[in-house]
Amino acid sequence: MSKPLKGRGALSNPANRFAPTRSEIDPVDDGEMPARIATVQIEERPKTIISRNQSPDVPFEQSINPYRGCEHGCIYCYARPSHAYWDLSPGLDFETHIICKEGAAERLEHELRARSYRCRPITLGANTDPYQPLEQQRRITRELLEVLARFRHPFSIITKGALITRDLDILGAMAAQQLCSVMISMTTLDPQLKRTLEPRAAGPRTRLNAIRALTDAGVPVGVLVAPLIPMVNDRELESILEASATAGARSANYVFIRLPHEVKDLFREWLDCHYPERAEHVMSLIRQSRDGRENDSRFGNRMRGEGLFAEMIAQRFRLALNKYGLGQRESLRLRTDLFSVPPQTGDQLSLL
16 A cells, blocks of 8 residues: 655556556565655746636636646645646646746736736636645745736635735735635644645644634635545534634635546545545445546536435535524625726827
């Protein structure tokens, strides 16, 4: 059985599904992996920066992801399979080979200045976390926010990174104009579970402190219990919502665990290592909620699941939402009518 690496979520680095050939470790070489794997930064200059969404399951039309891959190393991350498109593994490569979008802010400004552009709220962090550890050094997210602020463009952020509090100056000012909201992802209140499930993400207490700091700065905050995993963190649903509401969160949502493509094998490997006594029970409950499969990609089902267990979770969530006053989704609505393109050097000034 593979052994966990310090600070990493995946236990292996399987070949991606597009690879024409696969290699296996020679048993003669004992198959030992290094105790630590350093993070590799890969620079990309994107041709476009705003992605358009057509899925009815997510509440936004536009998104930006400053990075591909994520150092947080969350074993359950549904974005892992996307690394296969870069000839990298959805396993350890996903959390150790991070693609940084160089020049993202300049690209965003170019797209916002296009005459054909129509303002719609932009979500940062829909795929990978905009406040993962590398952001401290690279500041790509910070530069994107500075552009959005100059254009008075509405945006929302999804993160489990405490580094978001660095940007309270921008977030608070934008929130005062109803141009900014934040969703903090809370998966567990148990620090020990957090260390294996999402090793380089902020701890639960730190995330709650981030909710409090954002709220104190006037930024509307929601909490996202994602993913909800049977027999791993589902028993914490009510306690997570209560703690988040106490910290200042105004709304909440949840997502039932998704296991697309390579994620299902990586997650099962993690279960076998950390929870061998319940691994099969966890997978059985997931399959019961996914029409007999590990994953169900159908719109309307993929975020919530179906069946008795999934309905029980939905009922518990609805009751807790009311109990802790987390039904204020309207507080996260953003304005689009304040959007304006600022003048730039060389623009002809109006004579009026």
